Each structure stands twice: as C-alpha cells, then as structure tokens.
Amino acid sequence: MTAGQGPLAGVRVVELVGQGPGPMGATVLADLGCDVVAVDRPSVAAKVKRERPSISPFTRGKRTVSLDLKNADDMATLRQLIDHADVLVDPFRPGVCERLGIGPDVVCASNPRLIFARMTGFGQDGPMAMVAGHDINYISLSGALDMLGEENGPPQPPINLLGDFAGGGMLLALGVSAALVHQRMTGKGQVIDVSMVEGAAMVAGTFYPGVDMGNWGPRGTNHLDGAAPFYGVFECKDGGYFAIGAIEDQFFAELIQRMGFEDFGPQWDKSKWPEQKKKMTEMFRTKTRHEWSELLEGFETCATPVLSVKEVETHPHTKARGTVVRRNGGLHAQAAPRFSGTPVEAGQPVHPGSHDSAQVLADWS
Numbered sequence: 001m002t003a004g005q006g007p008l009a010g011v012r013v014v015e016l017v018g019q020g021p022g023p024m025g026a027t028v029l030a031d032l033g034c035d036v037v038a039v040d041r042p043s044v045a046a047k048v049k050r051e052r053p054s055i056s057p058f059t060r061g062k063r064t065v066s067l068d069l070k071n072a073d074d075m076a077t078l079r080q081l082i083d084h085a086d087v088l089v090d091p092f093r094p095g096v097c098e099r100l101g102i103g104p105d106v107v108c109a110s111n112p113r114l115i116f117a118r119m120t121g122f123g124q125d126g127p128m129a130m131v132a133g134h135d136i137n138y139i140s141l142s143g144a145l146d147m148l149g150e151e152n153g154p155p156q157p158p159i160n161l162l163g164d165f166a167g168g169g170m171l172l173a174l175g176v177s178a179a180l181v182h183q184r185m186t187g188k189g190q191v192i193d194v195s196m197v198e199g200a201a202m203v204a205g206t207f208y209p210g211v212d213m214g215n216w217g218p219r220g221t222n223h224l225d226g227a228a229p230f231y232g233v234f235e236c237k238d239g240g241y242f243a244i245g246a247i248e249d250q251f252f253a254e255l256i257q258r259m260g261f262e263d264f265g266p267q268w269d270k271s272k273w274p275e276q277k278k279k280m281t282e283m284f285r286t287k288t289r290h291e292w293s294e295l296l297e298g299f300e301t302c303a304t305p306v307l308s309v310k311e312v313e314t315h316p317h318t319k320a321r322g323t324v325v326r327r328n329g330g331l332h333a334q335a336a337p338r339f340s341g342t343p344v345e346a347g348q349p350v351h352p353g354s355h356d357s358a359q360v361l362a363d364w365s
Helices: 021-031 042-046 072-083 096-100 104-110 135-141 161-186 196-213 249-259 270-284 289-296 316-321 357-364
Strands: 012-016 035-040 063-066 087-090 115-120 191-195 231-235 241-245 303-305 324-327 330-333
Touching: 012 021, 012 072, 021 035, 021 087, 021 115, 021 161, 035 042, 035 072, 035 357, 042 063, 063 357, 072 104, 072 357, 087 161, 104 115, 115 161, 135 161, 135 196, 161 191, 161 196, 191 196, 231 270, 241 289, 249 289, 289 303
Parallel strands: 012 035, 012 087, 035 063, 087 115, 115 191
Antiparallel strands: 231 241, 241 303, 324 330
C-alpha cells in the first residue's frame, strides 16, 4: 500500500493481536488504507525466523510492534498509541482489557474520538459471553451449520470461513467503517460489540424466513444445497470438477443443449431430481475438465471449472483481473472492493515486532 492510498487513508488503528478473525478484519482495514499498528507479545516476536520473509496475510500492509502487556513501561507506550489512534481492535474475552487497565471507560475518556472495536465469539454479555469457542461453535449457535451438508448426513462445517472470517473479520471491518462515518460527523467514538454468532446469523439470515415457514427443507434437499441437478459440483473424466449454477430457465436450457442431452426432463420437478442428477453425474464423467471448459465456460450456462487455489493465479479471467497477487513470494488475495478514486492494494506482509513503537508515536504525534 502506498502511503495516502485507499478510502480510509489517514485512519490510525491499534490492533491488539489475537486469533484469526481480529487480524483478518484489521488486514481488511489496512487494505483500505488504514495505518494499522499490530501489537504482538514479545514471546511471539522472539520466535519468528526473520531470515525468511513473512507471507502471513494477517500482517500485510501493517506495522507491527512488540509490547508486553504485563510490563508497566510497555503499557504506558500502548496507552500513548491508543491516545493517538482512531480505532482500537480488542480480540480478547470480555473483561480482559478492563483488567489490563485499557477498558473503554478508561481509554475512551482519554480519547473521546476512539472507536473501541471488540471481537468475540458470543458477544460482550449473555450466558455464554465468557465461554471458550471456535468457528464451528459460533455457526452452530447461529443456525447456519444445521443447513450445511448432505441429506441424511451430519452438518458439515465450511472450514472456518463463515464464523471467523465472514461473520467475524468482515463484520469488524464493516462496523469500524460505519463508526468512522459517525466519528467524522460528530467527533465522537463508540464501542462496537462484534459477535461471531451474530455475524454468522447475518450471513445465514437470508434463509431464516424460508426455514421458519417451511419453504426451505432439511439440508441437502433444496435447489442450492446439493439436491438439484442444475446446481452442484460434478466430477469429470480426469478427476477434476465442474461447478454448475444454471438456476434460471434460459441458462438451464443452454446448459442442457451444450452438454448434448436430448431428453433431460423438466427442471423443477423435484421427483425427477435424483434421476437427473445421476444423468448429469454420468455425463460429466465422459469428458475432462478442460474439455468441459471448452464446451461450457464463457457461455450462458453458469458453468465454471472448480479451480485449486494455485490455479486462480493463471485462469484467464482472474489473471486479467489480478484477483490474486504475490507478496514476498506468497499467494495473496488482492485487496477488494475496487475504488475509482482511492485505489487499494494488498500490502507487504511483515514479521511480528518488525517496527519501533517510538517511531510510530513520532509519526502519530
């Protein structure tokens, strides 16, 4: 990131480093132009093999300092950083910052413009606020996990994308961005309570009314979760996979025509879906992924090859768009979304403890 770029250029963020969702949210803020200073523990910084460039997406575009939160001098330095910041990212369980003497009552009194962004799994209050958990626990309480998986099988978690990153890190970045608008209008900060249970519920909430009213069936029986022959993933002759999403009538019609089916049957007769899905499975196994790409990709079929992460770098469309970039030799997603007037770019990753807190304070004073 070039200094001054991005729609949030000039915004100062102190990130107390925790697990994935907090650093991911702070990385999004860095991508958008914020000057993010990540505060790591000295024990973490000491273990870094500095002869190897960092490729961590959680430190890209940031400055990282090492401070011992149990050391009085280091805590005094941290307080100075917070006093000069627009945003503080708190990744700890409720009450930890208060016990450290940097709770919102203290630091927001000293810096009324401060946005105190708190990231937890279950939220700042409620019966489970102090309980340990991970992504799978948060999406299970949100109702999202129950909708994922095959019919008559157990729910299947989508790694930790839905709770940690979509419902956590992204929601943190959104909340901070909204609070910054309020801060600029009023001169006042506020506390943001980011709960990954609630974030996952927001992401999955589109389906809540359908489930509640009986219009969306059990997992694996609906047109978007694996039951339909026109929306799913199919194995090709060479072991590659193709993704089909031909929901609309015109896309389904072109898909069936291009695949060479003569009598596939009606699209929305659910009683025919098992037989039709078998036909689709058998047909895809007659050609390689490349051969299906030549027949289907780029047409009105809603059909695309399932790329590996490494293939995203070389596919004609993602290559032309620059969807991924190399940073210190590691593969990274490019910063998004794109802005016409304030361009964004994924920054270089750095090791924990790579910067001097005194220099940061000099820059921020």
